Amino acid sequence: MGILYDDAVLIRVSEEEEEPSVITVNCWDKTGLGCDLCRVILFFGLTVVRTVNSLHVCPFDHVVEDMSTDGKWCYIVFWVLGKPSTRWSLLKNRLMEACPSCSLASVILSEEADAKPSNVFLLKFFCHDRKGLLHDVTEVLCELELIIKKVKISMTPDGKVMDLFFITDTRELLHTKKRKDDTYNHLRAVLGDSMISCEIEMVGPEIMNSSQGPSFLSDAITEDMFYVETPDEHQNSTVAFKSPSITIDNSLSPGHTLVQIVCQDHKGLLFDVMRTFKDYNIQISYGRFTKKEKSECELDLFIMQADGKKIFDPSKQKSLCSRLRVELSRPLRVALINRGPDTELLVANPVELSGKGRPLVFYDITLALKLLDKGIFLADIGRYIIGDREWEIYRVLLDEGDNASVSKTTIEETVWRMLMSWEL
Structure with a gap:
């Protein structure tokens, strides 16, 4: 392996394409750092892989091997599968930009720059x-x-x-x-x-x-896509999503709450977990993310609140578990709506409290439709406040004159699988 850089971000690029490269992040900590790093990795289309006690190539998605912090300093290691076209130097720069600078004054200036x-x-x-x-x-x-x-x-x-x-x-x-x-x-x-x-x-x-574009969504759309929050109440109409298992334990650590998650793998899984904790202003002090058989993952995350205390309040525990369960079973919302003689594809992407959404959603939507040879007549991206959350809504009016033999079920399933990076 060849070392590209030796600063807060260290990248060792594998000499073999099928072998993982290693990214080490060693910098000042901040709440939401894991989310910001995962967004960069997701944007560059990298696949992170790991198995318990050994390292080998897995065919699937984003996994972090280790992350630890003392509240001031953070250490994270990613094993990633890149592509021949991966721009490692640029990736390193973007990860460095996500890391807090090494002085308090620089951190303050960085936060002010982020707010602009x-x-x-x-x-x-x-x-x-x-x-x-x-x-x-x-x-x-x-x-x-x-x-x-x-x-x-x-x-x-x-x-x-x-x-x-x-x-x-x-x-x-x-x-x-x-x-x-x-x-x-x-x-x-x-x-x-x-x-x-x-x-x-x-x-x-x-x-x-x-x-x-249109400043409203019909009641039928909002009811079906957004207000049914319990995974067991609504499964994607074409592809089932296994409901995650989430448990909270306060007995294993004197200073941290342990959150254990067992869930189905999908593209951006780690990002979905990290952005949830970021929105709840929760800090992860130590974490391990393990890939199990084919499409199942396990996460052990030791967390604490912004005040440095465990989460003892049952209502807070229930709220956190509920949000994680929703984010991991319905990370995006996909629907195909009849508009008279036309068909409209809608994809909803949740927006963080920071105002940022999941990257490359429009890229995946257009790629799926290209593979299906489906034309696009109109497209629009807008933001909507639905309930207590902001959503980025992608509305695509399909050209029914092109490849009309493709069923709506096939369109919805192909888009969904592309977004989740599941086999087509």
Whole structure:
């Protein structure tokens, strides 16, 4: 293995593609650090693998081997399976950015920088339509680390498409000519002669808000997708999700509450657990995540509240277990709705209290539809307050003239499996 860096983040890249590489994070701790690191790993499409007392390649998803902290300093080790295209140096930079700096003043400045909203840019391009166009564009934007905040797509009767992407730049360079030209050239390389025009400009919140799609969801949709919170009451109509087992024990540690989870594996599993604890302002002092047979995982997490105490309150324990059970059995919501003669695909992505949502959801949706050879007539991404939570809703109006032989059940199942990284 070759060591790329020797700072707060150490990456040892495996010389064999089928063998895992090792990422070690050794830095100041903060509440929600595990969530932030897992989001970066998920964004880069890495698969983390581990088994008890030995290390071998597992075919599945995100697992952290060890994490420990004394409340001030944190140590985490990930074993990850990358791809030939994995940009390890860039991954290291992004993980470093998620780590608190090594002085209190730097931590305060970092937190203030995190609170400052990123500039929003409008990417507008006009081109001839073709199969898989939307996914190909989405893939380019992801590779360039451009985050899609909203998208509006419309087609003209003569087979052309106008795409409006409201994006932010992870690198904060999209205001420069060089970054704009780089984005344009990458899009041109993918779209070729089908591209007619392409423009990038900074926009204010009033422009983005004016492009907002429908500000409401029907009662039937909200009742079915959001308000049924007990996993046993609602299973995905096409793919069953095994309900997780969650137990809380205060007898095994003098200073920490132990949360034990046994659940079905899926893409972003660790992220779903970590963002839940982050929203509850709970700190994880030690954790171990173990992959069992094929698709089952075990987590042992020693946690404490923000005041440094165990969780003794039965109501708090029940609330935490209930939220974890929902997040691990319904991490995303998928539904196919009839709109008269048309069919609309809806995918709901829960948003953290910090305002961030799960990465690459739109990428997976468009990839699944591309594999099914299903055209997209309109698409919209919006945020909605439903109940006591904010959701990022992806609404995709399917082109029923394309490959109409694909059943709605097949569409829903394919999208769901792609989002969960289950075998298609």
